[in-house]
Amino acid sequence: MKYVSTRGGMAPARFTEILLEGLAPDGGLTVPEAGYPRLTPADLAAMRGMKYADLAYAILSRFIDDIPPADLKALIDKTYTKAVYGSDDITPLTKLEPGMYLLGLSNGPTLAFKDMAMQLLGNLFEYVLAKEGRELNILGATSGDTGSAAEYAMRGKKGVRVFMLSPKGKMSPFQTAQMFSLQDPNIFNLAVEGVFDDCQDMVKAVSNDTMFKAKQKIGAVNSINWARVVAQVVYYFKGYFAATKSNDEQVSFAVPSGNFGNIYAGHVARMMGLPIKKLVLATNENNVLDEFFRTGLYRVRKSSETRQTSSPSMDISKASNFERFAYDLTGRRGELVNELWREVEGSGSFDLSETPLWKKMPEYGFVSGSSTHADRVATIRTVHEKYGQLIDTHTADGVKVAQQYREAGVPMIVLETALPAKFEETIIEALNIKPPRPAGFDDIEALPKRFDTMQAKVEELKAYIAARTGL
Numbered sequence: 001m002k003y004v005s006t007r008g009g010m011a012p013a014r015f016t017e018i019l020l021e022g023l024a025p026d027g028g029l030t031v032p033e034a035g036y037p038r039l040t041p042a043d044l045a046a047m048r049g050m051k052y053a054d055l056a057y058a059i060l061s062r063f064i065d066d067i068p069p070a071d072l073k074a075l076i077d078k079t080y081t082k083a084v085y086g087s088d089d090i091t092p093l094t095k096l097e098p099g100m101y102l103l104g105l106s107n108g109p110t111l112a113f114k115d116m117a118m119q120l121l122g123n124l125f126e127y128v129l130a131k132e133g134r135e136l137n138i139l140g141a142t143s144g145d146t147g148s149a150a151e152y153a154m155r156g157k158k159g160v161r162v163f164m165l166s167p168k169g170k171m172s173p174f175q176t177a178q179m180f181s182l183q184d185p186n187i188f189n190l191a192v193e194g195v196f197d198d199c200q201d202m203v204k205a206v207s208n209d210t211m212f213k214a215k216q217k218i219g220a221v222n223s224i225n226w227a228r229v230v231a232q233v234v235y236y237f238k239g240y241f242a243a244t245k246s247n248d249e250q251v252s253f254a255v256p257s258g259n260f261g262n263i264y265a266g267h268v269a270r271m272m273g274l275p276i277k278k279l280v281l282a283t284n285e286n287n288v289l290d291e292f293f294r295t296g297l298y299r300v301r302k303s304s305e306t307r308q309t310s311s312p313s314m315d316i317s318k319a320s321n322f323e324r325f326a327y328d329l330t331g332r333r334g335e336l337v338n339e340l341w342r343e344v345e346g347s348g349s350f351d352l353s354e355t356p357l358w359k360k361m362p363e364y365g366f367v368s369g370s371s372t373h374a375d376r377v378a379t380i381r382t383v384h385e386k387y388g389q390l391i392d393t394h395t396a397d398g399v400k401v402a403q404q405y406r407e408a409g410v411p412m413i414v415l416e417t418a419l420p421a422k423f424e425e426t427i428i429e430a431l432n433i434k435p436p437r438p439a440g441f442d443d444i445e446a447l448p449k450r451f452d453t454m455q456a457k458v459e460e461l462k463a464y465i466a467a468r469t470g471l
């Protein structure tokens with residue numbers, strides 16, 4: 001399988017060639033050149049009943065054909081274990097009531113769904129770097145979940161260092177402790193005197209310095225990484241098989257969404273032939289995507305318009321992976337996607353409502369909705385009272401919007417994207433109880449912290465990196 005860019009300007013490349021890259025050279029995102037592999041009824045029948053790692057291999061091997069099969073199998077087997085994800089199911093399904101389920105995706109090391117893909121990415125990176133005799137220095141900025149998921153995936157991995165910037169004193173004590181307690185010598189936590197945007201600007205400035213970037217072998221692990229997307233496809237299959245008895249049945253999935261990475265994986269699963277009726281996209285107050293799926297207008301927000309909410313991992317101003325869906329919607333026409341994103345760069349938006357493309361939308365099964373802080377609090381309360389389950393604020397956004405789209409005879413599976421222990425404040429507000437912490441997290445705030453403090457100055461960051469890499 002070869003990969004091309006959504007903007008049509010990249011020569012076809014193999015999986016391991018795009019694995020370590022961010023954006024395609026033309027500014028687009030990588031997608032399979034020949035579209036998504038279609039599964040036959042016999043393929044689906046064989047997948048039902050597979051354990052998670054085998055299912056992951058059955059799916060990923062259709063997208064990754066330049067790693068020897070036995071090696072790929074070994075990398076997958078090493079990733080999806082009870083030791084990493086807490087149960088043999090890996091993504092356990094919980095029934096709330098008949099026809100309504102939660103799919104647990106947040107039992108990995110950082111208690112959020114990003115571990116589902118990031119843990120595999122860590123193993124893939126280590127393997128490919130070793131094979132090619134390369135090293136990589138990952139540079140990123142985080143305000144919470146992504147940074148910790150990346151650090152827990154890359155800790156102790158040979159050939160990889162992580163430099164992660166975060167705004168000093170602005171993350172929750174739990175998130176800070178999770179990241180800063182890592183003692184691995186290849187992990188560098190940088191607390192920046194500033195806000196998240198300062199951290200992001202510093203990362204951009206360093207990445208735009210192409211000479212420095214090449215010399216220091218700088219890379220990234222952002223949400224547009226194709227390997228992350230494709231690893232997420234697996235749990236849609238797992239959830240489908242767990243909630244149904246036969247492959248004639250359909251289900252719908254509700255997905256708390258920010259950068260459109262998670263739900264895009266659901267779209268890929270559906271295009272491969274998994275019987276998904278609806279993909280229910282849930283946003284919080286930052287409703288860029290809800291607006292598009294309701295009206296056809298894709299309008300990115302300015303930072304000043306981006307709200308800080310109690311489901312912070314969905315606080316986005318634009319949805320980076322959305323371009324991959326747009327590519328499919330346009331009939332895989334890179335020049336058209338290129339035009340649309342030029343419009344976004346120019347005027348901040350494009351509007352498909354009056355175009356023939358909008359008429360094709362129903363084929364893809366997307367519906368959407370958004371929620372507010374008050375909705376989250378009310379939903380956390382209802383789910384606790386009615387079903388005795390504690391859910392986090394992001395999952396609450398998913399449950400709230402899922403309720404609007406339930407249909408008789410079609411199970412609704414809400415993806416649980418984080419554990420409530422990560423968002424204590426809102427759980428206490430809703431229920432007046434402290435969410436329990438999984439084993440090993442009891443007193444993480446008290447662990448010794450390893451981090452360096454830095455001014456929001458690009459030169460200081462460059463000097464720091466060069467001194468650590470010796471390059």
Ligand SMILES: *Cc1c(COP(=O)(O)O)cnc(C)c1O
Pocket residue numbers: 112113114145146223256257258259260261262263313314394417418
């Ligand atoms: C990242 C994240 C999301 C949003 O996922 P996208 O793939 O960006 O749409 C939702 N919930 C949690 C807890 C997250 O960490």
